Amino acid sequence: MSSTTNPLLExxxxxxxxxxxxxxxxxxxxxxxxxxxxxxxxxxxxxxxLMKVLSGLYKPSAGSLFFQGKEEILESPRDSQNLxxxxxxxxxxxxxxxxxxxxxxxxxxxxxxxxxxxxxxxNKIKELTNAHLDKLxxxxxxxxxxxxxxxxxxxxxxxxxxxxxxxxxxxxxxxxTAALAIKEVGKVLDLINSLKKTGVGVIVISHRMDDIFTVxxxxxxxxxxxxxxxxxxxxxxRDEVIGWIMGKK
Amino acid sequence: MDDxxxxxxxxxxxxxxYLEKYGILLxxxxxxxxxxxxxxxxxxxxxxxxxxxxxxxxxSMLALGVFMVIVTAGIDLSVGSIxxxxxxxxxxxAKAGAPWYIVVITPLIAGFLCGLFNGLGITLLRMPxxxxxxxxxxxxxxxxxxxxxxxxxxxxxxxxxxxxGHGRIDLQWLGLEKSQYLPVSLVLIAIVYIIxxxxxxxxxxxxxxxxxxxxxxxxxxxxxxxNKILVIVYSxxxxxxxxxxxxxxxxxDSGYPNAGLQSELDAIAACIIGGASFFxxxxxxxxxxxxxxxxxxxxxxxxxxxxSSFWQQVLIGSIIVLAVYIDVLRxxxxxxx
Ligand SMILES: Nc1ncnc2c1ncn2[C@@H]1O[C@H](COP(=O)(O)OP(=O)(O)O)[C@@H](O)[C@H]1O
Ligand SMILES: [Mg+2]
Numbered sequence: 001m002s003s004t005t006n007p008l009l010e011x012x013x014x015x016x017x018x019x020x021x022x023x024x025x026x027x028x029x030x031x032x033x034x035x036x037x038x039x040x041x042x043x044x045x046x047x048x049x050l051m052k053v054l055s056g057l058y059k060p061s062a063g064s065l066f067f068q069g070k071e072e073i074l075e076s077p078r079d080s081q082n083l084x085x086x087x088x089x090x091x092x093x094x095x096x097x098x099x100x101x102x103x104x105x106x107x108x109x110x111x112x113x114x115x116x117x118x119x120x121x122x123n124k125i126k127e128l129t130n131a132h133l134d135k136l137x138x139x140x141x142x143x144x145x146x147x148x149x150x151x152x153x154x155x156x157x158x159x160x161x162x163x164x165x166x167x168x169x170x171x172x173x174x175x176x177t178a179a180l181a182i183k184e185v186g187k188v189l190d191l192i193n194s195l196k197k198t199g200v201g202v203i204v205i206s207h208r209m210d211d212i213f214t215v216x217x218x219x220x221x222x223x224x225x226x227x228x229x230x231x232x233x234x235x236x237x238r239d240e241v242i243g244w245i246m247g248k249k
Numbered sequence: 250m251d252d253x254x255x256x257x258x259x260x261x262x263x264x265x266x267y268l269e270k271y272g273i274l275l276x277x278x279x280x281x282x283x284x285x286x287x288x289x290x291x292x293x294x295x296x297x298x299x300x301x302x303x304x305x306x307x308x309s310m311l312a313l314g315v316f317m318v319i320v321t322a323g324i325d326l327s328v329g330s331i332x333x334x335x336x337x338x339x340x341x342x343a344k345a346g347a348p349w350y351i352v353v354i355t356p357l358i359a360g361f362l363c364g365l366f367n368g369l370g371i372t373l374l375r376m377p378x379x380x381x382x383x384x385x386x387x388x389x390x391x392x393x394x395x396x397x398x399x400x401x402x403x404x405x406x407x408x409x410x411x412x413x414g415h416g417r418i419d420l421q422w423l424g425l426e427k428s429q430y431l432p433v434s435l436v437l438i439a440i441v442y443i444i445x446x447x448x449x450x451x452x453x454x455x456x457x458x459x460x461x462x463x464x465x466x467x468x469x470x471x472x473x474x475x476n477k478i479l480v481i482v483y484s485x486x487x488x489x490x491x492x493x494x495x496x497x498x499x500x501x502d503s504g505y506p507n508a509g510l511q512s513e514l515d516a517i518a519a520c521i522i523g524g525a526s527f528f529x530x531x532x533x534x535x536x537x538x539x540x541x542x543x544x545x546x547x548x549x550x551x552x553x554x555x556x557s558s559f560w561q562q563v564l565i566g567s568i569i570v571l572a573v574y575i576d577v578l579r580x581x582x583x584x585x586x
Contacts, residue, residue: 057470078472093470095463097530098456106460107471109453119451 006069008033008201009054009085009170014063016049023049024225026063031170031201036192038216038233039205040245046225047205048090051172054203055087056080078107084169088176090205092159096148100140101129103147104162132165136191153184160191170201177211189214209238223247273524273539276572280543284550291553295429303500305545306414306434307332309538310493311509311516312523313445314364314486316537319520320449320462321482322529323379327367328490328516329509330390335359335494337394339410340403340504349409356494363390364487368480379483387513395506404503413437413492414499434496441492446534458482462529518565519544522572543568 007030016024024046031037041047052058054065056074065072067083074080077087094103102109105125111118129143138157140150147155156176163171173192177185185208192215195202206212212219213233220230221244229244243249284292291297311328318325335356343352367383376382416433449455457478460468468475497508523540525532544565551561 055470076472076474077470081472087470089466089470091466093464093467095460095467095530097463098460102456102460103467106467107457107473109456111453118453119447120453120456 005032007031007066008068010066011050011054012064012066014050014053014065015061016046016053016058017061022225024053024060027222027225027227029054029203029220031203033169033201034196034199035218036196036202036204036216038212038219039203039222040207040212040219040241041222041228042245042247045222047222048174050222051087051174051203051205054080054172055085057087081108081166084167086163086166086168086171088156088159088163088171088173090174090178092155094147094155094159094162097146099144099146100133100150100158101125101143103158104129104132104165106162108166128165129161132161136161136164136194151184152179153181153187156180156184156188157191160188164195164200168200170203171195172203174205175207176204177206177208185211209241212241213238221245270533270535272575273522273536273543273572277539277542277546280546280550284546284553288550288553292550297549297553299430299432299435301542301545301549302435302438303432304549305541306432306438306500307493307496307509308512308515308519308545309438309541310441310489310496311512312519312537312541313442313534314489315513315516316520316523316525316532316534317445317449317458317482318379318486319517319525319527320458320529320532321479322462322465322527323371323479323482324383324517324527325367325483325486326380326383326513327363327386327390328486328493329512330387330394331360331363331487331490332493332497332509332512333506334363334390334394335491336498336504336508337398337403339494339498340406341397343406343410344403349407352406352410353495356498357488357491360491360494361484361488364484364490365480367487368483371483372476372479398504398506400506402503402505406498406502410495411499411502414496415502416499434499437492437496441489442534442538449534454478454481459530462531464530515544518569521569524572524576 010030012028014024014027027046027050029037029050039047039050049058053060056077056079065074067085072079072083080087095106098106102125105128110121110124110128112121126143133140133143136157138161140154147158150158156179160173160176176188180188189211192202192204196215204211204216216233218230218232219236219241221228221241223244228247229249311332315325315328338359339352339356342355363386367386370376370382370386371379374382413433417430418433418436419427419430421427449458457468457473460471460473461475461478465475493509498504519540520532520537521540522543523532523536523538525536547565547568548561551564
C-alpha cells in the first residue's frame with residue numbers, strides 16, 4: 001500500500017497515564033486499508049494500552065484519533081465498533097458460559113419483534129454464525145457449543161470471527177498467537193492474510209518474529225511507552241526488529 | 250478407547266445438558282414422592298398443596314430477585330430488609346387512609362427505589378463487592394422501617410390490598426368444591442416467573458446479565474454498559490422484594506418489625522439449591538423455582554410429621570451442601586479428561 005493515500009486509522013500524540021504511571025507518551029500510529037501493521041515491544045512497553053485506546057476501552061489522557069481522516073472521540077467500545085473498528089483482546093474477552101454464536105453477536109444481537117417487545121432471534125444468530133464460520137473456514141462442532149468447552153485455538157478463532165462478523169474496516173489483534181499450539185498458529189495467520197485481501201486494515205501485536213514477517217507489511221516498535229522505530233518489512237530484518245524490542249537501534 | 254466406551258461417552262455428552270437443565274426437577278419430583286409415601290393422606294391433598302404455595306409465595310419473589318443478582322456474580326443481602334421496609338411503608342400509607350390503588354403500588358415503588366439505591370451504591374461508590382453495600386443496606390432499610398413505624402406492628406388492611414396475598418380464585422364452576430380454590434398468590438408466582446424467564450432468556454438485557462456473570466470484561470469490550478445493567482438488576486431485585494411485601498401484607502394482614510428477618514438467607518439457599526453459581530453466569534429461572542419448592546416442601550413435610558424446627562434447620566443446611574456437592578460431581582463427569 002502506498003503511504004500517499006489517506007490512512008484508514010491514525011492516532012496522533014497519544015498519551016496515557018494510570019495514576020503516576022506513564023503507559024504511553026506522545027505515540028503516533030497509522031494503518032492503511034489492506035495493510036497489516038505489526039506492533040512489537042517488550043512486556044510493559046504499552047502495546048495493549050495503545051490498542052485499548054484505539055478501541056475506545058480507555059480514554060487517552062492526551063492525543064487524538066482519526067478515522068478515514070475525520071477526528072473521532074470514542075466514549076466506549078460501542079463507538080469504535082460503530083466506525084468499523086474491531087478488537088481481539090489479548091485475554092480474548094469471551095464469555096465462557098455463552099455459546100459461540102451468542103459470543104460473536106454479544107452486544108449486537110439480532111432481534112425479532114413480537115408485538116411491541118423485541119426478542120432475541122436465536123435462529124438468525126445460529127444461521128449467521130454458521131455462515132460466518134464457514135466463510136472463515138473455522139471448524140467447530142456446533143454454533144451452540146459453549147466457549148468454555150473449546151480449545152485455545154478454537155477460542156482464538158471465535159474471537160477473530162467475532163471481530164469480523166460486522167464488516168470491520170480495521171481489526172486489531174493483541175497477541176493472537178501467544179496462547180496457541182504451533183499447528184494452530186498457521187490457521188490464525190491465514191485468517192489475517194485473507195482479511196488483508198478483502199481490504200481490511202489489520203494491526204497485529206506479537207512477540208513472534210515469524211508472525212510479523214509472515215503477515216505484516218510494516219512494523220513499528222514501542223519502547224517504554226514511546227515510538228522507538230518503524231520500517232516497512234522489506235527494509236528491515238528480524239535481528240534489527242529484535243534489537244528494537246530491547247531498545248537498541 | 251474402544252467402540253463401546255466411545256458410545257457411552259457420547260451418550261454421556263448428549264445427556265449432560267439435559268441433566269444440567271432438568272436434574273434439579275428430578276430431585277424435586279423425588280422429594281414429592283417421598284413425602285407422599287410418608288404422608289399419603291395429607292401431603293398431596295388440595296388443602297396442603299395450596300398451603301405450600303401460599304407459604305412460598307413471598308419467598309419465591311425474593312429468591313427470583315436474588316437469583317438475577319447472583320447471575321451477575323453479585324449478591325443482595327438486603328432483600329429481607331427491603332421487603333420489611335416496603336411493608337412498613339405500605340402499612341403507614343394504608344393507615345393514613347390512602348385509597349387501595351395507592352397502597353398497592355407503594356411497596357413496589359419503595360422496593361424498586363431501595364434496589365436502585367443498592368445498584369447506584371455498588372456502581373457509583375465503586376464498592377469492592379456488592380456484599381458490603383447490601384450488608385450495609387440490610388441494616389439501613391430495616392432500621393428505617395422501624396423508624397417510620399415506631400417499631401410496632403401496624404395491622405388491618407382492606408380486601409383489595411390483601412388480594413394478591415390472600416385472595417382466592419373460586420373453582421366451583423369446574424365442578425370442584427368450595428374448599429378447592431386456587432390461591433391468587435399461586436397465579437401471581439406463575440405470571441412473575443414466566444415474565445422473568447422470558448426476560449432473562451429472550452431479551453438482550455437478559456443475555457447481557459448472563460454475559461456479565463460469565464466475563465464482565467467481555468461484556469464491557471462488547472460495548473455493553475455493565476454498570477447500567479447492574480443498576481437495572483439490583484432495582485428489579487428490589488422491585489421483586491416489594492412484590493413480596495405486598496403478598497406478605499395480604500397473608501398476615503399486618504406490617505411487623507420482624508417481617509422477612511433472615512429471609513435473604515433462604516433466598517440465597519433456594520438459588521444455590523436450584524443450581525445457580527456464586528461465580529455468576531449460571532443457573533435458570535426453572536432451577537430457582539425448584540429450589541424454592543424444595544425448601545417449601547421440606548418445611549411443610551417436616552411440619553406435617555411434627556419434626557422440630559431445629560431438625561428442619563439441620564436438614565435444610567444439609568440439602569444446601571448436598572445439592573452443591575452433586576453439582577461438583579456432575580461437573581467432574583461433564584468435563585472430558
Ligand atoms: N489498567 C491499568 N492500570 C494501571 N497500570 C496499567 C494498566 N494497564 C497497563 N498498565 C501499565 O501500563 C504499562 C503498559 O502496559 P501494557 O500496555 O499492558 O504493556 P504491553 O501490552 O506492551 O505488555 C505497564 O507498566 C502496565 O503496568
Ligand atoms: Mg499486552
